[in-house]
Amino acid sequence: MVENRSESIASRVKRPSAEAGALASWNRLRRRLGEPIIETCIKLSGLVVVVFVFLIFLFLLKDSLSLFRQYPISKFLFGTEWLPISDPPQFGVIPLLLGSIYVTVWAILICVPLGVGSAMFIAEVAPKHLKNVLKSLVEILASIPSVVLGFLGILWLAPALRDTFHLSTGMCGLTGSLLLAFMALPTIISISEDALTSVPRTYREAAYGLGATRWQTLWRIVLPSASPGILAAVMLGIGRVVGETMVVLMVTGNAPVMPKSILQPLRTLTATIAGEMGETVGGSDHYYALFAVGLVLFAITFAINFVADLFLRRDRK
Amino acid sequence: MGLRTQIILTLALLAVVLGGCGQEIDPNEPQGFVQTKGSDTMVNAVQMVAEEFMKEYPHVFVAVTGGGSGVGIASLINKTCGVASASREMKPKEIEMALKQDVNPKEFVVAYDGVAVIVNKGNPIDKLTIEDLHRIFTGKATRWSQFGGKDLPIVTLSREVSSGTHMYFKEEVIQLGKKDNKEEFSKETLLLTSSQAIVEEVAGNEAAIGYLGMGYLSDRTKALWIGKGQDFHPPDVANVLQKTYPLSRPLYVYTDGAPQGIVKLFVDYTLSPTGQKQFIETGFVPRGAAVGREP
Numbered sequence: 001m002v003e004n005r006s007e008s009i010a011s012r013v014k015r016p017s018a019e020a021g022a023l024a025s026w027n028r029l030r031r032r033l034g035e036p037i038i039e040t041c042i043k044l045s046g047l048v049v050v051v052f053v054f055l056i057f058l059f060l061l062k063d064s065l066s067l068f069r070q071y072p073i074s075k076f077l078f079g080t081e082w083l084p085i086s087d088p089p090q091f092g093v094i095p096l097l098l099g100s101i102y103v104t105v106w107a108i109l110i111c112v113p114l115g116v117g118s119a120m121f122i123a124e125v126a127p128k129h130l131k132n133v134l135k136s137l138v139e140i141l142a143s144i145p146s147v148v149l150g151f152l153g154i155l156w157l158a159p160a161l162r163d164t165f166h167l168s169t170g171m172c173g174l175t176g177s178l179l180l181a182f183m184a185l186p187t188i189i190s191i192s193e194d195a196l197t198s199v200p201r202t203y204r205e206a207a208y209g210l211g212a213t214r215w216q217t218l219w220r221i222v223l224p225s226a227s228p229g230i231l232a233a234v235m236l237g238i239g240r241v242v243g244e245t246m247v248v249l250m251v252t253g254n255a256p257v258m259p260k261s262i263l264q265p266l267r268t269l270t271a272t273i274a275g276e277m278g279e280t281v282g283g284s285d286h287y288y289a290l291f292a293v294g295l296v297l298f299a300i301t302f303a304i305n306f307v308a309d310l311f312l313r314r315d316r317k
Numbered sequence: 318m319g320l321r322t323q324i325i326l327t328l329a330l331l332a333v334v335l336g337g338c339g340q341e342i343d344p345n346e347p348q349g350f351v352q353t354k355g356s357d358t359m360v361n362a363v364q365m366v367a368e369e370f371m372k373e374y375p376h377v378f379v380a381v382t383g384g385g386s387g388v389g390i391a392s393l394i395n396k397t398c399g400v401a402s403a404s405r406e407m408k409p410k411e412i413e414m415a416l417k418q419d420v421n422p423k424e425f426v427v428a429y430d431g432v433a434v435i436v437n438k439g440n441p442i443d444k445l446t447i448e449d450l451h452r453i454f455t456g457k458a459t460r461w462s463q464f465g466g467k468d469l470p471i472v473t474l475s476r477e478v479s480s481g482t483h484m485y486f487k488e489e490v491i492q493l494g495k496k497d498n499k500e501e502f503s504k505e506t507l508l509l510t511s512s513q514a515i516v517e518e519v520a521g522n523e524a525a526i527g528y529l530g531m532g533y534l535s536d537r538t539k540a541l542w543i544g545k546g547q548d549f550h551p552p553d554v555a556n557v558l559q560k561t562y563p564l565s566r567p568l569y570v571y572t573d574g575a576p577q578g579i580v581k582l583f584v585d586y587t588l589s590p591t592g593q594k595q596f597i598e599t600g601f602v603p604r605g606a607a608v609g610r611e612p
Contacts, residue, residue, distance in 0.1 A: 168472045169524070217376070279385055
């Protein structure tokens with residue numbers, strides 16, 4: 001389309017005819033050759049991504065299977081003890097999985113209401129200048145490195161939580177959840193805000209026409225019609241939280257217990273891989289066990305992204 | 318300024334810059350790159366040795382990375398570092414792995430260290446026996462009041478499993494030095510990623526107890542006197558030297574085969590008086606002082 005318009009502008013400009021002819025034939029040649037080349041490039045880069053994901057999956061699967069040759073898969077999936085350097089080692093993934101689930105669920109409980117609320121405010125309520133300021137602030141929030149947040153968590157948030165809840169230590173699941181919620185907020189806010197803004201203007205006008213107040217319109221009309229997009233935002237936020245490593249490694253205490261409460265130290269899948277990978281020697285049980293943990297993590301994030309994609313797709317229809 | 322003057326000036330500048338790059342290095346002078354990796358306990362000391370070393374040999378660059386003794390040994394086996402520092406001996410399993418990868422680890426004792434047990438300054442307890450520590454870190458004792466302290470639950474802090482200090486503490490305290498003992502750290506134990514994180518948590522938490530290499534001791538926390546039986550000693554140079562402090566251990570570096578070239582230069586420098594001085598300054602006990610203990 002852009003091509004056509006520029007051509008029509010070019011045709012309106014009067015030029016010496018020889019030059020115009022040369023230009024036109026050059027354009028024609030470029031279009032005939034350029035288009036397929038660019039098209040192939042784009043197609044290739046799309047395919048490369050798919051191939052990479054597939055190869056990563058194969059790689060994880062191959063090394064995980066090496067573990068299951070030496071260590072029964074049922075003991076890995078249902079074992080409740082993670083003692084990788086004991087003799088014999090125990091690679092039960094359940095405490096790590098529960099640790100990840102606890103931290104994620106709480107992070108989501110904290111950040112979804114906040115995130116969707118801010119998105120509603122930015123998209124519907126805030127005046128234009130405030131809207132721009134808020135949007136750029138959200139982007140700045142997204143750019144804070146996680147290790148910085150983890151550092152703040154150790155020095156400030158963990159002691160604060162310990163004193164507030166009278167805990168024995170502030171290095172607990174909730175500290176991690178709060179920081180992760182903070183990290184997932186920008187994702188949730190910006191995608192929800194997009195979803196809310198893309199609700200057709202006619203919906204709102206119809207609602208106002210029927211005498212609905214601003215709040216009724218926002219709550220009963222705009223929010224439900226944007227819900228698939230908001231769900232997708234939440235899912236992507238969950239994906240971010242499940243996969244985040246540095247913060248949880250720094251602040252959750254990493255004790256491989258079966259978690260009973262969010263206020264106790266726990267160990268997540270990601271922190272286990274990051275904390276232990278350096279120590280393992282290629283080809284040992286422990287090394288393969290960490291790959292198996294990675295496979296579990298991959299399966300979780302894949303499922304979450306898949307569901308998010310389903311919602312987004314429904315949104316587009 | 319005319320165009321020609323500009324061009325001449327630019328060329329002149331370029332000549333100066335390029336001339337600087339092409340400075341001839343005496344081919345007999347040692348040059349190259351040494352990667353050292355491993356013990357977090359030793360990382361500060363090794364870093365200081367490396368800095369002094371690079372002052373002496375300006376054309377050799379020494380990179381020092383921590384991560385834990387296990388990390389260093391693993392990367393020596395995977396051939397991604399030239400010198401591995403470790404606060405524990407290589408395990409037989411690791412040596413076997415190394416030989417399989419065609420790596421022949423050679424061991425050097427570079428210094429001695431005491432593993433200090435630290436508590437918050439507000440904790441009234443000053444001394445514990447190894448047996449007490451065993452009960453605390455295995456979860457058999459869970460309240461400070463059991464040892465005459467405040468009525469608080471005990472929060473045990475440990476390093477991650479990649480730490481040599483973790484392994485040492487597990488062997489000497491959790492398993493009480495017995496090979497057939499299969500006891501483990503209590504599952505409630507927090508596994509922190511660095512010695513500094515342990516200092517931070519202990520400094521801010523009255524209920525916490527943790528352990529670390531002597532080099533990390535500071536006046537923000539209180540180091541306990543440790544005793545076997547009723548003979549208590551503080552973790553200091555004199556007690557580590559005389560072996561009266563029960564949690565003392567050698568610190569090692571490992572190389573692949575007998576060191577050669579700049580790796581040899583660096584290992585020799587570490588063992589030299591200047592190198593050993595850096596270990597003293599970071600709170601360790603030099604190798605020479607305890608030389609009588611070597612077989």
